[in-house]
Amino acid sequence: MSTINWVFELNFAVFSVFLALFISELMAAVLLLVAYDATKAKVLPYIVPIWEVTGTFAAFWFVTADFAYPSMLIPVATLLAGEILVFLLLIVVRNASISFAELILKGGRISEKLLYQLYGVTTIGIGVVVLVVLSAIVSGAGVTLATLSFSVGAWATTFGSIPYLLGVVLIAVGLAPVFYNIEALRRITIPFTVAGVAVETLALYLYSPSFIGTGLLFPAVLTILVPVLYQFRHTAPLVSSKLVFAVVGTVIVFSLSYLVYPTAFHGGLPVDAVTTHGPMVGAFYVLTAVGAVVVGLLNVLFILVVWRAGRARAAASGEASPAAPAVHNP
Amino acid sequence: MSEIVNFDRFLFAFTIGSHILIVSLSIGMSIMICLSEFLLARTHDKYYGALIRRLVRPFVVSFGIGTGSGIVMAVELVNLFPRFMTLVSSTGVIAIFYVEIFAFFLETIFLVIYVYYGNTFKGRYTRWALTLPIMIGTLLSAVLIVMVNAWMNTPNGFNIATYVASGSSYTITGVNPWAPFLTASTGYEVFHVVASVPLTGIMLLGGFFAYRYVRSENADERALFRNALRLAVALGLIFVVLAIVAGALEIDDLWRYQPLKYAAIELNPVPGNNLPWTLFGAVSGTAVVGGLEIPGLQGFLEGGKMMPGLSQYPQSQWPPLIIHDTFDAMFLGGVLLGLFVIGYAGLWLLKKKPFDHPILAYVFVAFSALTATIMELGWATDEIGRQPWIVYNVLTVTNAANYNTDIYGPGIVIILAYLVIVPFTFWFMARVFRGKPIEVDLAGPVGGEDVNY
Numbered sequence: 001m002s003t004i005n006w007v008f009e010l011n012f013a014v015f016s017v018f019l020a021l022f023i024s025e026l027m028a029a030v031l032l033l034v035a036y037d038a039t040k041a042k043v044l045p046y047i048v049p050i051w052e053v054t055g056t057f058a059a060f061w062f063v064t065a066d067f068a069y070p071s072m073l074i075p076v077a078t079l080l081a082g083e084i085l086v087f088l089l090l091i092v093v094r095n096a097s098i099s100f101a102e103l104i105l106k107g108g109r110i111s112e113k114l115l116y117q118l119y120g121v122t123t124i125g126i127g128v129v130v131l132v133v134l135s136a137i138v139s140g141a142g143v144t145l146a147t148l149s150f151s152v153g154a155w156a157t158t159f160g161s162i163p164y165l166l167g168v169v170l171i172a173v174g175l176a177p178v179f180y181n182i183e184a185l186r187r188i189t190i191p192f193t194v195a196g197v198a199v200e201t202l203a204l205y206l207y208s209p210s211f212i213g214t215g216l217l218f219p220a221v222l223t224i225l226v227p228v229l230y231q232f233r234h235t236a237p238l239v240s241s242k243l244v245f246a247v248v249g250t251v252i253v254f255s256l257s258y259l260v261y262p263t264a265f266h267g268g269l270p271v272d273a274v275t276t277h278g279p280m281v282g283a284f285y286v287l288t289a290v291g292a293v294v295v296g297l298l299n300v301l302f303i304l305v306v307w308r309a310g311r312a313r314a315a316a317s318g319e320a321s322p323a324a325p326a327v328h329n330p
Numbered sequence: 331m332s333e334i335v336n337f338d339r340f341l342f343a344f345t346i347g348s349h350i351l352i353v354s355l356s357i358g359m360s361i362m363i364c365l366s367e368f369l370l371a372r373t374h375d376k377y378y379g380a381l382i383r384r385l386v387r388p389f390v391v392s393f394g395i396g397t398g399s400g401i402v403m404a405v406e407l408v409n410l411f412p413r414f415m416t417l418v419s420s421t422g423v424i425a426i427f428y429v430e431i432f433a434f435f436l437e438t439i440f441l442v443i444y445v446y447y448g449n450t451f452k453g454r455y456t457r458w459a460l461t462l463p464i465m466i467g468t469l470l471s472a473v474l475i476v477m478v479n480a481w482m483n484t485p486n487g488f489n490i491a492t493y494v495a496s497g498s499s500y501t502i503t504g505v506n507p508w509a510p511f512l513t514a515s516t517g518y519e520v521f522h523v524v525a526s527v528p529l530t531g532i533m534l535l536g537g538f539f540a541y542r543y544v545r546s547e548n549a550d551e552r553a554l555f556r557n558a559l560r561l562a563v564a565l566g567l568i569f570v571v572l573a574i575v576a577g578a579l580e581i582d583d584l585w586r587y588q589p590l591k592y593a594a595i596e597l598n599p600v601p602g603n604n605l606p607w608t609l610f611g612a613v614s615g616t617a618v619v620g621g622l623e624i625p626g627l628q629g630f631l632e633g634g635k636m637m638p639g640l641s642q643y644p645q646s647q648w649p650p651l652i653i654h655d656t657f658d659a660m661f662l663g664g665v666l667l668g669l670f671v672i673g674y675a676g677l678w679l680l681k682k683k684p685f686d687h688p689i690l691a692y693v694f695v696a697f698s699a700l701t702a703t704i705m706e707l708g709w710a711t712d713e714i715g716r717q718p719w720i721v722y723n724v725l726t727v728t729n730a731a732n733y734n735t736d737i738y739g740p741g742i743v744i745i746l747a748y749l750v751i752v753p754f755t756f757w758f759m760a761r762v763f764r765g766k767p768i769e770v771d772l773a774g775p776v777g778g779e780d781v782n783y
Binding site for chain 1: 394424435741747
């Protein structure tokens with residue numbers, strides 16, 4: 001008898017793609033806020049087409065989660081009613097600011113820089129909400145399941161919560177120059193990433209020593225390997241390729257699924273008990289299989305078009321071979 | 331307790347009311363862009379190229395804002411009505427939402443390719459082909475969400491009797507995951523939306539084109555707006571005829587499957603087969619007071635069938651009877667709109683040059699606003715008419731709602747944000763439409779050059 005909960009695994013796989021894409025936006029948000037003029041040429045050509053795809057994956061994950069855990073909807077809505085609306089408010093402002101930034105006319109009272117930075121602020125805000133909720137689901141910090149209540153204050157004062165946020169920030173700062181291929185910041189990538197992974201491990205330990213085990217080794221090593229490979233001329237183009245990075249990011253996030261399965265909220269909730277059942281499971285598999293093919297083909301098409309556009313640009317500007325991913329970075 | 335339920339109701343109504351305005355404009359633009367690409371490929375008329383380039387800019391904005399407000403709606407359903415979404419997610423209705431995501435992907439990926447990488451495709455028919463999935467994806471998203479609405483009006487796909495009888499334990503059995511894709515009212519509702527939502531978008535655009543045409547003094551701009559206006563009128567004529575047919579069919583569907591809503595919409599105090607048709611008015615006991623009554627007209631229009639009356643149902647189950655007024659206002663507006671579009675198109679066909687009359691241009695603008703109002707009234711009639719139920723005869727809004735008062739603060743901020751963002755979006759779209767000189771836009775529909783990055 002198989003013990004794999006495929007509904008959970010598929011839902012978590014979609015979540016992993018979304019989170020990997022969202023993290024790439026978070027890194028962009030940080031760069032746009034701290035060094036807009038120096039980094040916009042590398043950051044904006046990636047962010048402008050991709051933010052809509054990230055949003056679509058967010059919606060995809062949200063619907064698969066509704067599908068997968070129907071009995072969790074009332075507890076989640078009761079537990080996080082206010083936080084969810086804050087998240088929605090940030091989503092609206094994020095979408096509005098980047099949509100306006102893309103097309104705002106030059107020379108007006110509001111500049112595109114201001115709007116892109118507003119997008120950066122709201123994206124970081126969304127990131128904080130997502131990270132807080134994720135850590136609550138993993139560790140149960142701030143959550144009282146018996147009364148279905150959540151306290152941000154209790155979450156923040158739980159040992160582990162602040163290091164957890166700090167660790168993510170350090171990792172994001174460490175990996176951002178790799179993802180956006182910013183040579184000038186190459187030297188900070190390893191120290192920041194290693195420090196981030198160390199702080200993140202400490203945070204998980206503070207939440208509960210049971211989170212520390214061999215399962216953490218794979219994502220930790222993979223995360224550190226990225227900036228290490230970025231130091232070498234031959235491997236740097238590979239790890240700073242957007243596609244490779246997104247795949248690696250997805251694998252890293254997916255490998256952390258052990259933190260919420262078989263139990264979420266630090267043992268408070270057995271996932272199998274709240275997963276959908278009966279005829280809905282078959283429907284979930286059928287639709288996910290069909291959807292995976294559709295979404296997969298659409299994304300392959302998108303990658304091909306971006307690659308083709310890169311080749312055309314290279315040919316037009318007489319740059320190096322289009323095969324060199326450091327220059328053309330789909 | 332009821333205050334928070336009403337706040338849940340209002341917050342959702344407000345966000346969806348704003349969302350459908352933006353989405354209808356998106357759908358209208360996606361159709362106009364697709365048709366213009368086809369006409370450009372066929373005729374090589376540079377003004378279609380300029381129109382496309384100008385339409386793509388606001389389309390990107392409306393897509394971005396529409397995506398955001400769409401996510402807000404989807405998450406609000408869980409947050410504000412968790413018991414409802416639990417039922418949705420435990421039955422095949424969630425599968426409709428699931429398929430909608432794939433339509434959303436279709437639209438998103440092709441939009442990104444078309445807008446940001448369109449210049450890598452040189453063939454004119456290839457570019458047109460790229461706009462087809464955008465239009466189909468946009469329309470399909472609307473169709474699928476209306477299929478959910480149809481299920482809310484005429485639910486199926488699980489054992490309803492057991493669910494209702496189980497009371498507060500809300501027992502869900504006998505699930506058929508595929509049944510909600512085709513309920514008793516799906517066909518009619520989908521047809522109605524496929525006709526009326528593009529009509530709204532096209533009319534909003536048409537009003538803008540008519541206004542800009544008479545205001546512009548540049549010959550190239552006037553040529554562009556004349557082309558655009560012709561397209562809008564031709565499409566408006568098609569969709570207005572479809573909307574009339576769809577509306578008539580949907581009334582028949584209501585009579586059959588939601589008789590109480592029908593009785594409230596028609597303001598029938600008692601059942602009968604030769605009932606009058608009443609415009610406005612109010613119920614007083616078993617009679618209607620005030621309003622304009624045409625004896626026997628309802629019975630005539632419905633072929634002498636037995637019409638349901640409010641007296642057949644307990645008053646506690648009646649929806650707010652304001653839906654009779656919203657329906658009548660929608661009906662009157664629809665009749666005026668139909669006459670205007672048909673008359674305007676007639677003048678054009680008779681070569682009377684309606685585009686050149688400034689007064690007609692301002693009337694067109696007024697009818698643009700009226701079309702949006704009609705759509706909102708139609709939606710309000712449908713939703714208020716289902717009250718007190720969120721799923722007709724199965725689950726009430728009161729039982730479905732979230733009673734967590736943490737919703738108030740962020741909910742009010744969301745409303746305030748929408749009050750700023752939605753009007754600004756419309757203003758911004760109008761501004762970026764004309765953001766570049768006509769000489770630049772006449773260079774044709776290129777990809778990504780107009781975006782700030």
